[in-house]
Amino acid sequence: MRALHFFQCSLVCFLAATASVSAKSIVDAVYRENCASCHGAELEAGSGGALADGLWKHGGSDHAIADSIAAGILDAGMPAYGKTLSPEVIRSLVVYIREKESTFQAKEVPPVMPVGVVKTQRGSFVVETVLASGLETPWALAFLPDGRKLVTERPGRLRVIDASWNLVLEPVNGTPQVVQSNQGGLLDVVPAPDFASSGWIYLSYAAPLPRGEPASKSSMTKISRGRLIQNRWVDEETIFEADPVHFSTSGVHFGSRLVFDRGDLYFSIGDRGQSPAAQDIAAPNGKILRLHSDGSIPADNPFATRIDALAAVWSYGHRNPQGLVVDPRSHEIYDTEHGPRGGDEFNLIRKGANFGWPLVCFGMNYDGSPLTALTELDGIDAPLYHWTPSIATCGLAFYIGDKFPDWTHDYFVGGLRAGGSAGPRKSGCLQRLRIRAGKVIEAETIFEGLGRVRDVRCGPDGLIYVVLNQPDSIIRLVPVLAEPADPI
Ligand code: HEC
Incomplete structure (x- = not known):
């Protein structure tokens, strides 16, 4: 598992390892390396299911999402990342998921545009x-x-x-x-x-x-x-x-x-x-x-x-x-x-x-x-x-x-x-x-x-x-x- 090996180090090492990645993509890189294979490049689908559609099987609060990532859902095939990703990195993944969720919803629901009443x-x-x-x-x-x-x-x-x-x-x-x-x-x-x-x-x-x-x-x-x-x-x-x-x-x-x-x-x-x-x-x-x-x-x-x-x-x-x-x-x-x-x-x-x-x-x-x-x-x-x-x-x-x-x-x-x-x-x-x-x-x-x-x-x-x-x-x-x- 190259992806997991990549993160078998502390946060300091994590930042050093990704320092060469363009600044904008640090959380993208974490997601791509670890999660995209099962949840899709845009968090849209895959064997693990969508993470951006606003529907949560295992709880949709920030805490519940962080728990799913840290503890995994082993019976279903979702690995536990609590030992390889620091709590800070897991928190940034939660923020990332929230961003994608809101973009996804914006595509679904037309924005409120004040035309007329x-x-x-x-x-x-x-x-x-x-x-x-x-x-x-x-x-x-x-x-x-x-x-x-x-x-x-x-x-x-x-x-x-x-x-x-x-x-x-x-x-x-x-x-x-x-x-x-x-x-x-x-x-x-x-x-x-x-x-x-x-x-x-x-x-x-x-x-x-x-x-x-x-x-x-x-x-x-x-x-x-x-x-x-x-x-x-x-x-x-x-x-x-x-x-x-x-x-x-x-x-x-x-x-x-x-x-x-x-x-x-x-x-x-x-x-x-x-x-x-x-x-x-x-x-x-x-x-x-x-x-x-x-x-x-x-x-x-x-x-x-x-x-x-x-x-x-x-x-x-x-x-x-x-x-x-x-x-x-x-x-x-x-x-x-x-x-x-x-x-x-x-x-x-x-x-x-x-x-x-x-x-x-x-x-x-x-x-x-x-x-x-x-x-x-x-x-x-x-x-x-x-x-x-x-x-x-x-x-x-x-x-x-x-x-x-x-x-x-x-x-x-x-x-x-x-x-x-x-x-x-x-x-x-x-x-x-x-x-x-x-x-x-x-x-x-x-x-x-x-x-x-x-x-x-x-x-x-x-x-x-x-x-x-x-x-x-x-x-x-x-x-x-x-x-x-x-x-x-
Ligand atoms: C090997 C495949 C795989 C990988 C890699 C993987 N997941 Fe999952 N993930 C799953 C499966 C399977 C589920 C459970 C889906 C279900 O219960 O229907 C799941 C569930 C989840 C859930 C709970 C979703 C819900 O509906 O409550 C979250 C959050 C999640 N994954 C985030 C991540 C993140 C973030 C990463 C990367 C750090 C990741 N996953 C990597 C397969 C994977």
């Missing part, structure tokens, strides 16, 4: 484009009380849209300098809860190293506030800026979203590509942070009195949270975060809690090499929901409007991708989650294939607004009357 489980809507052109990589949308809207463009411009959805041609003058590289740039925008009297607007962005070489591209997520007067950004104040040691030339995982609760500001910063830093409570990487609206530290922050911690930290062990909302009734904070390949998460953010990255994760590395076998661990808060394969979560809204009564208090999660990262798929999706008693009881795709969903907001008019990239535009979901939904 879209009927969903609890509401019917049409898609209206409210802004079709004039923006470049819009990242976030905010509504002001006078009917105007603010939009950030990742290359570094803050734009104003008037009450009738006309884009003001001139970008706001004097906004902070950003480092535009890869995922970095101008990111979130949120008005203060007391905006009507204070006029404060908060921005998050990839900021250059203070007094650094302008060309160094070294950057870190920074939060500033300022006021908008006649299309000028004025009165700028720094709310959060990391110590220079945390700046880096990495262009990934800045976070970042801003949300207010009871006057305090919560915001997210990604791990900046340095995953161990997410576990270090002294570093801002991979954290949800909490400050008073003026940037001062709340005395009841979980690590406020520890000298070995960054006092602004609220929770840790996050990878790249790009969705953050509060349920105003319970004051519970929720985030969505990008996993690696598989393992995007929806989390209830508890004060001081550890969310596990990179010790615990449902995904594997982008190159298909294993990351961890652990999907749970004592002392780590598990996600309420995870997407494997990834949808590349971005943007999160809590629905409190009056236009879709059957969606009241549901969560709307944006994705840059559609479900199923394995095959060529239409980009972007919007998903709806319903939570009751701390559990996700409904998960539904509202649409996919319209473009990369960058932000989702509930408008003051009760409609759901979605910021898209490719095409760069803003759409909204408008309800249409249909038969009443089934009672809960």
Whole structure:
């Protein structure tokens, strides 16, 4: 058995042995060598049966699949791999099977395409484009009380849209300098809860190293506030800026979203590509942070009195949270975060809690090499929901409007991708989650294939607004009357 012999070594040896294989194919190679002969090259058939059709004889949970692989189903002729493949490699095979499963299902079930009236489980809507052109990589949308809207463009411009959805041609003058590289740039925008009297607007962005070489591209997520007067950004104040040691030339995982609760500001910063830093409570990487609206530290922050911690930290062990909302009734904070390949998460953010990255994760590395076998661990808060394969979560809204009564208090999660990262798929999706008693009881795709969903907001008019990239535009979901939904 050449295939099995190939794996009679430790994980280190496994990685060394496959180092010559092109990066994309590590998990493919494991599957091809060990499994394809019985389950088919595309997991579609063979003497062992299909693994991608969603039908499971021996249990379809992640645990059950991993058990089938490790312990085998000896009576039926399925070998046991527990001695030759490490738990990490078996976990990456489970992720791989999930990717193929979702591609297979996508072929079977046509994607939800919003042509005309879209009927969903609890509401019917049409898609209206409210802004079709004039923006470049819009990242976030905010509504002001006078009917105007603010939009950030990742290359570094803050734009104003008037009450009738006309884009003001001139970008706001004097906004902070950003480092535009890869995922970095101008990111979130949120008005203060007391905006009507204070006029404060908060921005998050990839900021250059203070007094650094302008060309160094070294950057870190920074939060500033300022006021908008006649299309000028004025009165700028720094709310959060990391110590220079945390700046880096990495262009990934800045976070970042801003949300207010009871006057305090919560915001997210990604791990900046340095995953161990997410576990270090002294570093801002991979954290949800909490400050008073003026940037001062709340005395009841979980690590406020520890000298070995960054006092602004609220929770840790996050990878790249790009969705953050509060349920105003319970004051519970929720985030969505990008996993690696598989393992995007929806989390209830508890004060001081550890969310596990990179010790615990449902995904594997982008190159298909294993990351961890652990999907749970004592002392780590598990996600309420995870997407494997990834949808590349971005943007999160809590629905409190009056236009879709059957969606009241549901969560709307944006994705840059559609479900199923394995095959060529239409980009972007919007998903709806319903939570009751701390559990996700409904998960539904509202649409996919319209473009990369960058932000989702509930408008003051009760409609759901979605910021898209490719095409760069803003759409909204408008309800249409249909038969009443089934009672809960
Ligand atoms: C020598 C043939 C053979 C090889 C090699 C093989 N399998 Fe299987 N596999 C089977 C058979 C046979 C079954 C049982 C099918 C049944 O019960 O109908 C099975 C079942 C399974 C199941 C459970 C399916 C279910 O419906 O619950 C999983 C998961 C699985 N295999 C994964 C793998 C993976 C991953 C590999 C490679 C590491 C692999 N198999 C290699 C023959 C094989």
